[in-house]
Structure formats: structure tokens, C-alpha cells
Amino acid sequence: MAVYTQLSAEVLADLVAEYDVGELVSAKGIAEGVSNSNWLVETTGSETNGKRFILTMYERRIDIAELPFFLGLLDHLAANGCPVPRTIHDRSGASSRMLHGKAVALIEFLPGVSVDHPTPAQARSVGRVLAEMHETAQDFPGTRANDLDPHASARVLADCGQDALAKIDAALPDVIPVAEKIADGWPQGLPQSVIHSDLFPDNVLMLGDTVSALIDFYFACNDAMAYDLAVTHAAWSFSGDGHGYRAEVGQALVEGYESVRALSPEEREALPLLAQGAALRFISSRAQDWIDTPADALVTKKDPMDFVRRLEFYRTNGTEVFAA
Template sequence: MAVYTQVSAEALGAFLAKFDHGELVSAKGIAEGVENSNYLVDTTTGRFILTLYEKRVSADDLPFFMAMLDHLAVDGNPVPRALPDRSGALIHELCGRPACLIEFLTGVSVSHPSEAQAYAAGAAMGAMHGSLAGFDGMRPNTLGPDGWRALLAKCGRDLDAIEPGLFDTVSAAADAVVAAWPSDLPRSVIHADLFPDNVLMLGDRVTGLIDFYFACTDIRAYDLAILHSAWAFDAQGEGYDAGVGKALVAGYVDRHPLSPAERAALPVLAQGACLRFLATRAWDWLNTPADALVTRKDPLAYWRRFEAYRKDDLFA
């Protein structure tokens, strides 16, 4: 989450007038994340999230996301649904951007997950994958191997401003990962971005899975590899917690089966996950507007993860 588009109190009040959720009391921009503009909104009847979808999220994809979230919620997964206005509309326009008013879920995201919390996150992903097996929507992954290679090429030699020689080093690594990328593993809709800040928890219990705007159809085990790369390392990508890593996988397989072929592919899938997030973080690092209320994230933290996965089988 982040704030790129500023919304005045007057504009927000007029927006809320279309709903039956009370009058505006307060609104605060949320700086975490990097994709959309988000506000924590309090009204006279409760608390909500206002999301304005920025350029990386296409308005044409929003019906897919809304249908997926409804499907997951009906199946008992703790996800936030978009709220309809009095006419039944879910998707609106505010300050020139597509916008939705979204349910607020209780809980906090953890910065240093315990093994018990990691187990719960893995189990929540497993349950989510089980539910999505019955969802027939499809959305291409624009940030699969072709996508992140294209983004790295778009960054070009500017990557060397982040670290000297980074462009050549990462380009060679990407070629090797793409050559080893599996083509015959089970596919489904996946979250594709289930970082700790997209999981809400109370103690060791998951109370919310949020921010599905990278959700797409791809290799199902890739989602677990992304989860592993995001949860099992410290923020700098320097320290790996083997207990957390094992707990993530254990929680997942307790809720959803993982075939031998999927297990064998996890190391290369995790390397691909690292390159994908290195690419998007590098692009944002180089191109984030100076006046955006957003916390930029270090691309090199994912290069350090990549080197850890390349050196050792962290799923053994």
C-alpha cells in the first residue's frame, strides 16, 4: 500500500455519500507497499480501506479481482471484499483513478514472524489454493519470467547505479533461471505477492489475506516459493531462518498437497521469485516520484536472497 494520488476531504466525502456507510470522520494515507494509493477511512459507522488503483493495475482487471475475492470469502478465507454503493456498483472513479471502498480486517502484519506464525501463513495459503481450485477466472501473469526479464532490460544500465555491474550479473542470472524454468507443473490462480505485510494476524492466527492485485494464473508452487522468499529472510535478505522456512512449507502441505515434482522445483521457482521482486523494486527505486508517500524497498535485498537459493537447497 502507498499514496500516489492525494484525495481531498471534500472529494472523499462526496465519494462516501454514494454508500450507506456513514459520513467521513477521518482519513489517513497508508505509506506501506508500492502499488496503489490507500487510505484508512473512519466514518460515523465504522472503518474502511479506500484504494485508488494506480498505473500498474489495469481497470480492466478489477472485475477479476472482485470475483476472486468474493469466491474466496464465500469459501471461508479471510479476505476483504469491495463494498457496493447504493446502486450495487463496486468500482468507481475518484480523482481520475479507479477506486473501491473495501472492508477493513482486524489484525497486524508481523515484521519478524515466529515459526508458529509462519506455519499459519503457509496453512492460509494452502487453504486459499484449495478454494481457488474451484475458481474459473483467469488472468495472465504479466510479471512472469518474460515480464521480469523485460523490466530488467527496461531498467538497463541504470541498474548499475544501484550497484556497479548489477545489470550484467542479474541478466546472466535471469537467463539461467529461465532456461531451468519448469513447464509442466500444476497451475491455478495464485496470490503472487503474499509478503508479511499482506497477511494480518492476531497472535498466531491469520485474520486477513490482503492486496491481491498481482493475483494471476501461474504455477501454483511458485506462490509458495514467493511466500518462502518473503517470510524466511530478514528485511535485508542477509539472514535466513531455517525454522521459519520449514514451518511455511509444513503449514502449506497440511492444507494442500505438494507433489514430488513441485517440491523439486521450489529452488528454481524461489530464484525466479527473487529476480521478479528485484526487478520491480529496482524499477520503483529508479522511478518513484519524489513527492509520493511511499516507502521504497531495497532491490539488493532480493539479490542476496537469490544468491542464498542458488548456493544451497533451502527446501531440503
């Protein structure tokens, strides 16, 4: 939650002039994004491009070579009616530019707020939009491998080491053998598309019960659609710290999804393990971040145990939860 780079009004005005969006009127650094800096930018506007935008500067984690995939995906989805912000291209047609040695993109601003405590009606909407996104992304030509699959996650945990994990929580090293089991049994051959793979509530903007935008596609990759549903289930259906499964929310999410795209028997059968893999993915990245983050750093560390509890829940109750 930070703006890592300061950009003067003069620099921002020059940047904005590279786009057909009119002149700079306002720019506020916003406290969102852990891998990039973001500004809410207002201009005098143009007929084609409107006048409010998110300017993103890519600071970390994102490989610039992958930006055409991420930004092209936004354009493909937006052009086909999905509620995602489109990328504003500059006057030369480029979707990103370099500024002070970093890549920046100007992205459509969409209204909506991220809910903290989703209702079943909101989860139903999210499921529906997720399925629509999966179907629309089927004919997106770009591809990107999932570098956070359960094999990678199991390896990350093993590399952290028993001792370092135990320092975070005494129960955390127990996940290592579970991770290997999940990776070994990982389902193959499920229908794929480009998936979001990180659809937490803060990556969904809502107006009431309606999804106004899916945002932050920087983990998007080609993988099983049912896995994306499992990630979203793990992200939406629990109280904040992973205690307390909210059955009505989880159920509404899957129902919403199936109202657009029915799950095959193989997908439904795979969901309990896919959900464990989803929990594993966040356990491993959070454990690694925890270990890599200095004790006095300014970021709020996310507790991997929140997702250990979810993993345990899916191991115990997954079959029942995802029964048709």
C-alpha cells in the same frame, strides 16, 4: 507510502452515500500502498456491511479493466471462508466507482497487524492460509496472466542494461545470465490456481499467531501454486536485507502449507528453481524502479541486492532447503 490525492470530507461523504453503509463518521488517509491512496473510513454502519472500511483510490500501475478480476477474487475468497476483505458493492451493485477520473473501491476493514519478524508459528499459519487460498481460488472463474514471469523478468533486467545495473551495484549485471538460465529451465505443467504472488509480511495481517487477513491482491494472477509458495518463502524466511536464512521460519511455512495441500513430487523438485525465479522477479522490478526513480524522489527505493542475496542462497542451498 503516501496519500496521493486529497479528498475533502464533503466529497467523501457523498461517495459513502453511494453505498449501504450509513453516514460518514471519520476518514483518515493512511500511509500504505505505493500504487494507490487509502483511507480508513468509519461510518454509522449498516447491518449487512458493518461500519469500518478501507477506501482505495487506484492511482498507478493498476489497469482499471483488471479491477473486476481483483475485486471479484476478494469476494470469491471471502465468500468461501478465506480471511480476505470483501469488496463492498455500491447501491447499483458495482464493485468500483469512478471519482475525479480515478477508480475507487470500498473494501471491508479487517483487524490485525503486519509482523516484521515472523515467528515459525506465524509462518506456519501463513503457509496454511496460503494453501487454503489456493484451493479456494481453483473455482474462481476470472483469469489473469502473470506478466512478471521469469521470461519477463529476464527481459526487464536485460533492458535495464549492464551499465545502469552496475551503477546500482557492481554485482548486479551478473544476474542477467542467471536470469536467462532460470527462464530457460522454468518448470511447465505444475498445478495452477489464482496465486497472490506478492505475499510479503506487510500483505498479511495477524492477530497473535493467527492470520486475520491476506491483503493487496493487485499482483494476483493464474500461475503455479508452488511458485506462490516459493515467493512467500523468499519474502518471509530471511532477515530484512536478505542476509541470514531463517531455517525454522522457512520450514514452518512449507509445513503449514503441506498440512492443507500436499506438494506433488514435481512441485517439490521444482521449488529450488521456483524460489530463484521468485527472487529474480523482485530483483528485476526493484532494479527497474531504482533506475526509474529520480534520486531526489520521496519514495524509499528498495535495494535489489536484498534479493540478489536470496537468489544466491537458493542457487547454493535450494535443493537442501526444499528437500522433503
